Amino acid sequence: MSTSSVSLSPSPSAAPVTPAANAGYALLILTLINLVNYLDRYIVAVALPGIQQEFQINDTQAGLLGTMFILVFMLASPVGGYLGDRYPRRLMVAGGVLLWSLATGASGLATSFVALLVARAVIGIGEAGYGAVAPSIISDLYPREKRTRMLAYFYIAIPVGAAAGYGLGGWLTQAYSWHVAFFAGGIPGLILGALAFFMPEPKRGAMDGPNAETKLPFLVGIKGLGRNAAFWAVTAGYTLMTFSIGGLGFWMPTYLVRERGMLADDSGFRFGAITAVAGLLGTVAGGWLGDKLDRKREGGGLWMSGVGLMLAAPCMYLAVNLKDVGLTFVAIGAAQFLIFLNSGPINAAIVNCVPPAFRAFAMGLNVLCIHLLGDAISPTLIGNIADASSLHTAIAINAVPVLLGGVALLIGARLFRSAVPPAEATA
Template identity: 25%
Template sequence: MNPHTPHSGPDDRDDYLVSRPRAWFAFAMTFALMLFDYIDRQVIVSLFPHLKEAWSLSDKQLGALVSVISIVVALGGLPVALLADRMSRVKSVAVMATVWSVATISCMFTRNYSQLFAARAMVGVGESGYGSVGAALIASLFPKRMRSMLLGAFFAAGSMGAVLGVMLGGVIAQRWGWQAAFGVVGFPGLAVALLYLLVPDYKTVELTSRLNKAKASPWNFIKHVASALSDSRTVWWTCVGAAFQLIVVSTVWAWLPSYFNRFHGAAPDVAAKQAALIVLCGALGAFAWGLVVDRAAARRPRNKPLAVAVLCVATLLVFVAAFTVTMPASQQFLLIAFGGFLMTCTVGPAAGIVLDVVHPGVRSTGAALLSLFQNMFGLAVGPFVGGAISDALGLQTALAVMPAFGLVAAACFLLAARHYESDLHRADNRLQTYNEVPLASASA
């Protein structure tokens, strides 16, 4: 092992922690795995019409096949990220990607709803902690000035993966049956998992000068981590706000293919392609709004959460109009697409805000806390609750009602803005004491 020694801490010097080519290789591989993560997660939504016909499932049951992954990810994310923060992030990611890819492939061999539900839960086991660990790696290898933009691009890979998952699922199911869709999308992740071992890792800074003593007791170590995470109101309000906005996102992602199929008479594969275009708009929005929010924060830091709050309200207004106002189908599609572009506004900035203010030694764990809220109280809620409302009142009503959660999200980001600058100042003071040193290779 030949560790590189940076000139100073990564955040105070605002520079790359490793060479630019190695940092961008790490970003490319982390981006690719996020892409396959969401391909495997979202492929099932385009298969809803086929599953409904084959097994006579309710919308609530179909939504649960999406929500179960988010619930498992939420429960497993913090323990996985805690281990990754103290051990090897790169090796942890490689193992996670292998597990979720194999679990996705196993879905093609299921013969009833219970088996498919269990296989989908195993996909969630593999995906636990990946987003938070990957985000922490990117945040540490790249300059702070690029953080929201790069994290927006990283999480936009989730939207792009959802696009490909929805589109591929519909096309493959139409030609070879819905079981084949799981097999086709599951194998590429295995190859990328092996290549990920070439990604550079970084050494973790100490939480306290007596960390070794704390690590002697698991309970004391957990208390150290909890203390490092719990002193920021910005983190908690951001986590709650991001979760509520993702209720809107997950509802749209899960139910648009069925909406176009039922209300516009589109064949399942055509409906999947139409929904994929909306999700693609979300991928573009995640990157674009990350860039916009970074620019707004350059003038004053608190503009970051304030800008996100405004965008959450705009998303609500657009979707309410799209699903309640009578208009030609083409106009409605354009309005839904614009809402799709707006709805991912929190993806990059929320992660950036949290990573800006948490202790540098628990970045993966801080991101995992955000992931817990996003998955348990955001991504898990939308498909299931939207399906339940659809069973009771109809799918169009569900799609008109669910965006109201964005108003709560906006209120949370307004509250985060009140504390962000003071929490940011405290975090910057810590960084003058700590220094992160990269590893020469993941195997070091």
């Protein structure tokens, strides 16, 4: 089998059809860790007013807390992936979680803005060590026909964890202080990090049959990944989607206050609640439908993702052009549901179209791309468009990347179908 092949799926009748032993325990621990991951990320957003008041920092400096985290996280992710392909992944997960949880607690101990900035950077390192390897572990615990659904369960943690971060962080900051909010945010990770040491360590490619390549020289893997058209098409679609939802999440509450006349706390609560509900329902539905469509046709889940993004684009456009505020929230909810459909199928497509021995690095590289060209720059670019015209226009234009992302995923689905043997051939 060529090491530069797009797919390294097993030969017929070679792949297991049942999950590995203790797969449920590992999936539960990884999902709870992912929830704490996003809880930690969003506590700082609601703690920001108190931090600014205590350290007397302006909005630009406050924004550095988010920028520093995302920059370190995306740059460290390929490194975490490289190590995850070569060393025991459960140790990478446990070490990463413990590191970022200690850094979260250290954020609460910070007595200066610089100390807090360093702590946020360390959180990015810890999360990079975990985020790149967790999907590859799940792919080695579950057979291919179940991966989309299992990865969807894993990614449920994104909307739920974000909502928990807003809720817990807001309550603790209001009732006590932002210091206490960070202390509380670090405790669950310490517990889960300890439990992660007892997760199973599946063999790389365990669910891809005996012909799956489990060892691959790094330069050979890079060469093969560079020619992997399916991987790059999926990454392009994922990046465009991340660009758009990153900008939407950053600016939509402000739009509701500035142009719809809502109160800040009311707009934040409603938008957060819609994100949590639509994200949860969309992620679960996407995992179930993705597995079902993948069994009917190779790349079916990815095709669904592309169609979902193309349908989400007009919903995003309508959200800022409907006069009634209630209908605006309906359009926002519909757009987010259609976008979150993609969490399981997109990530399943990534792990399925690269060699088992190179999955963690591929996930890390994907993380770098979607953030570097996605939500790391979209808030600023949308702000520039808003300064030149209006926030209404900027958010309406933000529907275009979603539409283009849908097109890229449909192209990726076609490339995926032509490169990967049908799932039933490996059952």
